[in-house]
Amino acid sequence: MAQVAKIPVIDLSGDDQTQVAKDLVEAAIEHGFVYIKNTGKDIPVEAIDGAFEMSKRLFDAPLSDKQACTIQQNNRGWSAMNYETLDPANQRVGDFKEAFNFGEFIDNKAQQPIPPTIAADEPRVSAFRDLCYNLSLKLNTLLGIGLEVTPASFFTTAHARARGPSGTILRFLCYPPRASLTSGEQQPTTETDVRAGAHSDYGSLTLLFRLRGQPGLEILLRDGKTWAPVPVTPPGTEHDPAPPILMNIGDLLAYWTGGLLRSTVHRVVFPSPSPGSSSSSSSGAGGLLEGEEADHGPRYSIAYFCHPFGGAELGPVPSERVRGYKGGVAEGNPYAERRVMTADEHLRMRLKASYAQLYKEKEME
Numbered sequence: 001m002a003q004v005a006k007i008p009v010i011d012l013s014g015d016d017q018t019q020v021a022k023d024l025v026e027a028a029i030e031h032g033f034v035y036i037k038n039t040g041k042d043i044p045v046e047a048i049d050g051a052f053e054m055s056k057r058l059f060d061a062p063l064s065d066k067q068a069c070t071i072q073q074n075n076r077g078w079s080a081m082n083y084e085t086l087d088p089a090n091q092r093v094g095d096f097k098e099a100f101n102f103g104e105f106i107d108n109k110a111q112q113p114i115p116p117t118i119a120a121d122e123p124r125v126s127a128f129r130d131l132c133y134n135l136s137l138k139l140n141t142l143l144g145i146g147l148e149v150t151p152a153s154f155f156t157t158a159h160a161r162a163r164g165p166s167g168t169i170l171r172f173l174c175y176p177p178r179a180s181l182t183s184g185e186q187q188p189t190t191e192t193d194v195r196a197g198a199h200s201d202y203g204s205l206t207l208l209f210r211l212r213g214q215p216g217l218e219i220l221l222r223d224g225k226t227w228a229p230v231p232v233t234p235p236g237t238e239h240d241p242a243p244p245i246l247m248n249i250g251d252l253l254a255y256w257t258g259g260l261l262r263s264t265v266h267r268v269v270f271p272s273p274s275p276g277s278s279s280s281s282s283s284g285a286g287g288l289l290e291g292e293e294a295d296h297g298p299r300y301s302i303a304y305f306c307h308p309f310g311g312a313e314l315g316p317v318p319s320e321r322v323r324g325y326k327g328g329v330a331e332g333n334p335y336a337e338r339r340v341m342t343a344d345e346h347l348r349m350r351l352k353a354s355y356a357q358l359y360k361e362k363e364m365e
């Protein structure tokens, strides 16, 4: 088995918040990824369990109900199997996943069509999105402190809802097992046929929730060629009530810091078939042991892509640390090198690349 990524685990509830901020920044510089120990203080475990339960119900909805919510150029809605291609330069077929993107809610109401199977849960989805938002603000504040940006509230202010609409998305993801793909569908046959193609995230930072027993996420190491698995339950968190929340730096924080904070390329792969794995008798996702990669059921994850207000400019922030950094952008990330003006312009550029069909269809109308 490949060497796993050595990503630090940080407890945000530490007494010395300056030290927490420094640890967070060091992890963001070194890895671009950090585990947030899940003590249930920022996001209660029941809220996470509830979100996964709603996600399963959503993906179990009849196909026609999901199709009625098909993703639009506003980046909201349902993305069908193989519809999004996160690494168009290298993938033969689109990602082997379904996804559902929630944009903003107003007064607990989604501003987009929602399948009837979860219609009654709109306030709960909205509340979960708010919990994620609050945690993302806390992380942005800590990053400002740790980088000694002047003012330290720079990133937090750029994410204030009062500044205007943002590209922020709460995304439910469902990766079906290889075995469930019917013969009429695309079949994963080569190494580039993956659940999510190699990419960096488009926003400022991402929060990722995963389930024990459902690995598959890998990060690209600094050598630009080695993929390291990111365990769901890193050492020291085995007895926590839920796996740590994974935080990663997206392209916008990389732009804002001239590449000092790493927007690390990552992907999601199918579990490698191993003898006996398909006959696992485990009763549910939560009961599997880490490393037990049975391909017997779908893999679920939930991502919160935090974006600043659309007009936010992405030039380097006032910070001695950023000014002094001459390293350039993360290896293997082609997007981080482009000069972009605002968060909105950047998001549109990225969406156009990964949803070729959606943008082609609309241009022809």
Ligand SMILES: O=C(O)CCC(=O)C(=O)O
Pocket (backbone or CB within 6 Å): 173, 196, 201, 208, 210, 216, 217, 266, 267, 268, 301, 302, 303
């Ligand atoms: O499902 C995962 O583990 C990661 C998904 C991801 O990287 C993304 O949606 O951007």
Ligand SMILES: [Fe+2]
Pocket (backbone or CB within 6 Å): 199, 200, 201, 266
């Ligand atoms: Fe990602």
